[in-house]
Amino acid sequence: MRRLAARSSSASQELEVIAPSKLAIDNVSKSFQSASGTVLALDHVSLQVDEGEFVCLVGASGCGKTTLLNIIAGLEKPDSGNVLADGKPITSPGRDRLVMFQEPALFPWLDVFGNVLFGLKLKPNLTNKDRRDVAKYYLELVGLTRFERANIHELSGGMKQRVALARALAPNPRVLLMDEPFAALDALTREQLYGDLQRIWEERKKTIVFVTHNVREAACLGERVLLFSPHPGRIQEEFAVDLPRPRDINSVDLAGYATKIIRSLRKFSEERREDGR
Numbered sequence: 001m002r003r004l005a006a007r008s009s010s011a012s013q014e015l016e017v018i019a020p021s022k023l024a025i026d027n028v029s030k031s032f033q034s035a036s037g038t039v040l041a042l043d044h045v046s047l048q049v050d051e052g053e054f055v056c057l058v059g060a061s062g063c064g065k066t067t068l069l070n071i072i073a074g075l076e077k078p079d080s081g082n083v084l085a086d087g088k089p090i091t092s093p094g095r096d097r098l099v100m101f102q103e104p105a106l107f108p109w110l111d112v113f114g115n116v117l118f119g120l121k122l123k124p125n126l127t128n129k130d131r132r133d134v135a136k137y138y139l140e141l142v143g144l145t146r147f148e149r150a151n152i153h154e155l156s157g158g159m160k161q162r163v164a165l166a167r168a169l170a171p172n173p174r175v176l177l178m179d180e181p182f183a184a185l186d187a188l189t190r191e192q193l194y195g196d197l198q199r200i201w202e203e204r205k206k207t208i209v210f211v212t213h214n215v216r217e218a219a220c221l222g223e224r225v226l227l228f229s230p231h232p233g234r235i236q237e238e239f240a241v242d243l244p245r246p247r248d249i250n251s252v253d254l255a256g257y258a259t260k261i262i263r264s265l266r267k268f269s270e271e272r273r274e275d276g277r
């Protein structure tokens with residue numbers, strides 16, 4: 001067998017686990033104009049996310065989850081309020097905060113390896129060999145080593161999301177922002193990804209803000225689950241999930257947490273109905 005050349009010191013340095021960011025969202029409001037009037041997507045939303053915390057935002061469609069994620073990513077600006085990462089205002093997108101979407105948005109003209117390599121292009125301190133070593137590390141982390149030369153159109157939905165995850169992780173961000181990344185996948189594929197994402201979060205020590213409308217998924221992944229309510233978008237309630245990892249989506253204890261969250265979700269929508277809102 002051919003021996004692999006050792007990683008250079010710059011590649012090893014690039015692969016070091018770096019300190020995750022702390023996020024502070026303070027009194028953030030954001031509205032949009034639409035044909036039917038003004039929509040208050042976020043109404044004075046505040047939240048703190050600790051360094052290395054895994055937080056899930058859960059709520060029905062339209063309650064401002066994506067808007068908040070885009071603001072943390074620096075893709076949208078709030079109308080008022082402050083958003084800080086490690087005490088510094090977020091004013092634009094940055095390599096420290098990378099987003100993964102429901103649609104993997106991969107480059108179809110590049111193979112799996114090329115897609116992961118892409119995010120490393122802007123790292124001037126790395127040689128081409130370093131970049132390849134780093135990309136290989138992340139492909140292994142997400143379990144795609146065997147598929148590194150596969151074309152994107154040959155992959156299943158779950159494998160595409162693994163590529164997207166490796167691509168987001170490769171530049172070693174301090175924060176990973178995930179917007180319903182598993183929503184389009186079948187249940188079995190999702191279960192595997194829940195296990196992998198928990199393992200990767202523990203190994204790579206990222207701050208993760210994960211958006212979903214799936215309560216069980218939120219309880220499986222989050223240290224904390226924040227329940228959002230719509231029109232106007234607000235944080236309605238917060239749940240701490242105190243279960244050991246790796247968590248199994250089918251466990252009875254987890255179902256207990258999910259039931260508690262769903263009850264709160266129902267109670268709130270019934271109160272709104274009675275109020276005629």
Ligand SMILES: Nc1ncnc2c1ncn2[C@@H]1O[C@H](COP(=O)(O)OP(=O)(O)O)[C@@H](O)[C@H]1O
Binds near residue numbers: 032034059060065068
């Ligand atoms: N660019 C936009 N233009 C107009 N309305 C928008 C825009 N983005 C979001 N909205 C509205 O803001 C509200 C919150 O949207 P969004 O953040 O996408 O919610 P979620 O991700 O929770 O489904 C919705 O009512 C949506 O229609």
Ligand SMILES: [Mg+2]
Binds near residue numbers: 065066067
């Ligand atoms: Mg959304």
